[in-house]
Amino acid sequence: MVRSILVITNAHETDNCSLNKARELATPFGANIEAVSFIKANESAQVSPEQIKQKADALDQDISTIFGNELPKQTIKSQVIVTDNIVDWVDDYCKSNAFDLIIKAGNRTESLFHTPCDWELIRRLQVPVLIASQQQWRQKPAILAAVDPATTDDVQIAINNEILNWTKLWGQTFDCDIHIVYCLPVSNILKELDIIDVEEYAQTHRVEAEEKLNHLMSGHDLPNVTTHVTAGTPERAIPHCANQLKAELVVMGSTGKTGIKGMLFGNIAEKVMHNLRTNSLIIESVK
Template sequence: MFQIPGIVMPKSILVITDVHETDHCSLKKAHQIAAPLGAEIDVVRFIKTNGIDSPDSVGVEQQSEALTASLENIFADSEQKRTITSQVIVTDDIVTWVVNYCHDKSFDLVIKAGHRSETLFHTPCDWELIRNLRVPVLIASQQCWKHKPAVLAAVDPEAKDDIHHELNHAILEWAGKWARTFDCTIHLVYSLPVSNIMKELDIIDLEEYAREHRAEGEDKLATLLNGHNLKNVNFHVTAGAPERTIPHCANELKAELVIMGSMGRSGIQGMLIGNVAEKVMHHLRTDSLIIERQK
């Protein structure tokens, strides 16, 4: 039995925003999430230098005023508006700045609006933050949460090594905390592994394979839940590549949030092999909470 340190719901949230963000997505998500938590909020808006050694101070001041006005408007009905801190930072290296800032401040959660513009040789800021931060990252969508939101947590009950075991249990801990705070309906999805050869040769019907192994998969999910205070959890057993099955399941459930673990691959390995969580997120149009493995 692997012991996971007790996970508390976030009490200190870092919100990353930028001038090109659509409809203040990250700020509105922070307002929606932080209100029931009573969490402290620290907002940072980034401006790129565009190769200029001394950025226009007038532009920075204008962005500061605009950010303050946005916060006053979005958090007008919140008691937290008096305690929100905000700043505008000029840098071309957002990831390094955020990693250092999180190390010094010990945030419990980072919120950022999603940007999905990756190519093989370009890793977006989203991916870099997920790979380098030891703090859970919520990549926010434009979607607003319903009254009783559905949360989909992706786990692997077949995990053999300690790191994957710990990720499974951390995901379940976060799902439980989220459910109790926001009155969510929790769904667990397990994607049965299928060899690429079988898929490429078209000698396996994925839906039939999932049906045949559903009872076995549900038993494994139930075993994984032992020791977690999660009630009325819905099980979903699928077959095939997680980057296809998890978004499909999220879409079918109209889930507001998908919780996943990340192995945090970086460098050449990350570029060529990638990370399952990143591949899944590419196909999601909902909020994603990424739990990074602890190194």
């Protein structure tokens, strides 16, 4: 169950995306909301109490406007934090507070030598992170969950099961059509050199792949499920599938690469996110 949600707000996000997404989820999940806004600490100039109050008043006004009387006031808290490292603060705060979900508006400013805050949060936190988009939910929304049923790695097996647990919860709570995709890996080199036709490759291995998917899903009792088998690189195949389905949410796992390895090679979830324009729920491995 989702009982407690931490919302990370950003002055630069469009139309209070993170708070609006929290409003959509809070009542169906029956969750408490804590919204936090940040002021970047500056070594050369101290942040004044007036600046903090101004920021806090603006956050309270946004909460009042967005939530209105939908939730009891005691279920929504807010605070303004002055820090020089948002990710460190959120990581420490989550370790001492039992949040079930983090919500943050997406950031698409990535480059090799700059890791956006949302990517850092995904790598560091052990709490599922919803990277929210402006996309509106349809009356009958669609969820796409990306799994790897062929893995023998214990960490990835655990992530698969958590992905399906969250997908089931979301599907039941919001009456969604659930789609599960298994992307058979094919390197870009083989694809670009026309050594492998990815559609033919997926078709050839479809029966075996669907058997693995059915085995993985057998213990989860998922409602309204459609399975998909595709091939290629996940960062292209999964967004393509999401676009075809017009999925409102993509659920996937992250192994949380950090440091130089994370900077150079990244993470499949991060590469997929780069090509997505919908909500992404990232399930982190337990370290």
